[in-house]
Amino acid sequence: MKLISDYFRTSIWTVISFILVIFLILIPLASFLSYSFFTVDGLDINHEFSLDNYKEFFIDEIYINTFVRTIFLALVVMSSCILLGYPVAYFLARYAGRYKYVILLMLIIPLFMSYIIKIYMMRSILGYSGLINKVLKMMGLIEKPLEFFLWNQNSVIITLVIILLPLIIIPTFTSLDKIPKNIIEASFDLGCKPFQAFRYVIFPIGFPGLVVGGIFVFILALGDFVTPQLVGGTSGFTYGKIIYSNFGMAFNWPFGAALASILLFVSVIIISLTNYLTKKLKA
Amino acid sequence: MNDILELKNISKHYGKTKVLENINIKIKNNEFFTILGSSGSGKSTIIRMIGGFAKPTNGEIIFEHNNINEIPIFKRPFNTVFQDYALFPNMNVFNNVGFGLKIKNINKNLIKDKVLEVLSIVGLENFSNRMPQELSGGQQQRVALARAIICEPKVILLDEPLGALDAELRKQMQLFLKEIQKKIKITFIFITHDQEEAIFLSDRIAVLYNHKFEQVGSPKELYYSPQSTYMAKFFGECNLFKCQVVETYNELVTLNSEFGKFKTKTNKELQIGDEVIYGIRPEEISLTNNENENSLELKVKEIDFKGSTSTLNLLSKNSNTNIKLQNISSNISKSLSENSVVYIKFNENTGNIFLK
Numbered sequence: 055m056k057l058i059s060d061y062f063r064t065s066i067w068t069v070i071s072f073i074l075v076i077f078l079i080l081i082p083l084a085s086f087l088s089y090s091f092f093t094v095d096g097l098d099i100n101h102e103f104s105l106d107n108y109k110e111f112f113i114d115e116i117y118i119n120t121f122v123r124t125i126f127l128a129l130v131v132m133s134s135c136i137l138l139g140y141p142v143a144y145f146l147a148r149y150a151g152r153y154k155y156v157i158l159l160m161l162i163i164p165l166f167m168s169y170i171i172k173i174y175m176m177r178s179i180l181g182y183s184g185l186i187n188k189v190l191k192m193m194g195l196i197e198k199p200l201e202f203f204l205w206n207q208n209s210v211i212i213t214l215v216i217i218l219l220p221l222i223i224i225p226t227f228t229s230l231d232k233i234p235k236n237i238i239e240a241s242f243d244l245g246c247k248p249f250q251a252f253r254y255v256i257f258p259i260g261f262p263g264l265v266v267g268g269i270f271v272f273i274l275a276l277g278d279f280v281t282p283q284l285v286g287g288t289s290g291f292t293y294g295k296i297i298y299s300n301f302g303m304a305f306n307w308p309f310g311a312a313l314a315s316i317l318l319f320v321s322v323i324i325i326s327l328t329n330y331l332t333k334k335l336k337a
Numbered sequence: 338m339n340d341i342l343e344l345k346n347i348s349k350h351y352g353k354t355k356v357l358e359n360i361n362i363k364i365k366n367n368e369f370f371t372i373l374g375s376s377g378s379g380k381s382t383i384i385r386m387i388g389g390f391a392k393p394t395n396g397e398i399i400f401e402h403n404n405i406n407e408i409p410i411f412k413r414p415f416n417t418v419f420q421d422y423a424l425f426p427n428m429n430v431f432n433n434v435g436f437g438l439k440i441k442n443i444n445k446n447l448i449k450d451k452v453l454e455v456l457s458i459v460g461l462e463n464f465s466n467r468m469p470q471e472l473s474g475g476q477q478q479r480v481a482l483a484r485a486i487i488c489e490p491k492v493i494l495l496d497e498p499l500g501a502l503d504a505e506l507r508k509q510m511q512l513f514l515k516e517i518q519k520k521i522k523i524t525f526i527f528i529t530h531d532q533e534e535a536i537f538l539s540d541r542i543a544v545l546y547n548h549k550f551e552q553v554g555s556p557k558e559l560y561y562s563p564q565s566t567y568m569a570k571f572f573g574e575c576n577l578f579k580c581q582v583v584e585t586y587n588e589l590v591t592l593n594s595e596f597g598k599f600k601t602k603t604n605k606e607l608q609i610g611d612e613v614i615y616g617i618r619p620e621e622i623s624l625t626n627n628e629n630e631n632s633l634e635l636k637v638k639e640i641d642f643k644g645s646t647s648t649l650n651l652l653s654k655n656s657n658t659n660i661k662l663q664n665i666s667s668n669i670s671k672s673l674s675e676n677s678v679v680y681i682k683f684n685e686n687t688g689n690i691f692l693k
Binding site: 234236237239241242243244245246247250254255259 | 390410411415416417421423426427439440488
């Protein structure tokens with residue numbers, strides 16, 4: 055028999071967790087959503103229901119274009135992170151032996167650094183008189199600084215990839231590292247050549263970790279506005295930057311909220327879709 | 338029966354740690370061969386070297402007259418049943434069992450037929466859609482076995498496959514393994530630390546002790562003709578005591594012990610005056626009613642009443658060495674008490690002599 059005080063204690067914690075979710079997540083989201091249905095009148099907010107903000111998003115090409123381009127950019131960032139991060143996680147989990155956690159820690163350390171500092175650091179590497187250009191010049195390979203990777207989409211992609219890379223490596227490493235050694239041995243035992251063992255056993259079992267990392271990177275790249283602000287120049291602006299400017303500069307909060315709601319909506323759809331596909335793939 | 342697999346002078350060292358030293362065995366076709374040893378004795382290492390997961394430091398692994406030391410795991414015609422099953426968590430039972438065939442690019446319909454056939458052999462025909470996590474330990478074990486059987490290997494290596502099961506299930510699985518092995522006629526190399534299990538299952542047993550095989554033979558040979566005092570005490574109990582040879586006559590020798598003189602048969606060459614150790618199992622000793630030519634006089638130290646039978650613990654007259662008798666009818670033992678004098682007799686055909 056459960057004691058009444060036990061019930062009381064359990065219910066108290068349940069109530070507290072519900073209160074936290076309601077006050078810290080649901081209410082802000084609701085107010086956010088409701089803002090997206092208001093309009094601005096000069097510097098005042100007109101609190102009447104209207105779909106104008108959403109209409110504007112679909113009418114003015116620039117928003118949809120930027121949105122599509124930003125999704126594409128986030129996909130490129132995610133794919134690059136996967137291509138670079140997966141091999142690292144794989145070799146770390148399978149071949150780094152007793153040093154693997156030390157190396158992993160070194161990969162995690164950049165996460166403790168300020169995000170802004172990392173972007174400035176990237177600027178000083180990619181810039182006109184940055185490290186890359188200086189080295190190339192010294193080697194006599196170029197005469198004047200390359201502009202390929204500054205103040206455009208490329209620089210945004212490179213910076214995001216470098217900043218977000220640990221987010222792919224960590225969950226992928228964790229899921230690969232958890233695979234028991236004898237499961238891999240069993241695959242060899244049943245006739246797998248090394249590549250087949252990877253294709254049929256290691257990759258599928260480690261896949262969920264890759265998906266988690268991929269979603270992290272995709273969502274963060276999709277909503278990011280600081281990177282395009284600091285290294286993107288004029289051609290490198292993204293959907294996140296448009297949202298930011300509506301709140302920070304244009305003072306059009308309702309329109310910013312509408313744009314952000316659309317982003318949230320699309321993100322949730324993408325996450326659910328990935329979850330669904332992963333489950334289907336597993337069955 | 339032909340030999341299928343031979344280990345020749347196999348040694349295995351990890352750095353400076355010696356695990357195995359000069360292992361030699363020949364394993365016959367279709368036999369149930371057990372490697373028995375305590376944990377850490379290196380028995381898993383032997384099976385891992387046969388399977389290709391580890392390389393011997395020295396020596397040769399010979400399969401059907403060919404050295405296979407350098408053949409990679411996936412080309413060896415052996416399959417392993419791992420201790421904790423090692424089923425693929427991302428595949429259901431059907432795909433786990435069919436995996437070995439899928440890798441060999443065998444026709445899908447053929448795989449389906451074979452998987453269903455093998456699943457029915459192991460009694461899991463209704464489980465093909467379950468995931469490994471949804472099965473009990475015993476069922477997972479059966480899947481692991483089915484997954485090995487389906488590849489029709491020449492040898493199945495079983496690395497303590499029953500170690501994780503509870504006692505009841507373990508008994509069931511032992512019976513099941515024995516039947517399966519007879520049915521499918523594949524050589525089983527089985528690893529265990531459990532003596533009873535080894536005796537019950539095996540055609541032959543190799544006992545691993547101190548980095549090498551102490552003795553290899555059928556369960557009866559190991560039980561009745563141990564070649565060392567270690568082996569004598571390995572399966573069940575054995576009374577061991579020092580003796581001196583006082584007379585030899587063909588294969589009959591007379592030994593002098595603390596208990597007195599007695600005669601026994603041996604095929605060992607002994608000289609008068611040799612110091613030896615005589616071993617006899619508690620159930621091979623009989624009580625006699627009175628003193629006669631070949632009987633020894635002892636006094637009772639303890640009587641362990643066990644229902645219909647009792648165990649007697651006897652002491653020599655000068656109280657230094659004790660000897661144990663088992664399965665004495667309680668009808669007889671109830672007339673005895675501590676310190677009563679009894680006469681015992683060793684059958685000339687039982688018991689073993691070990692040289693020091």
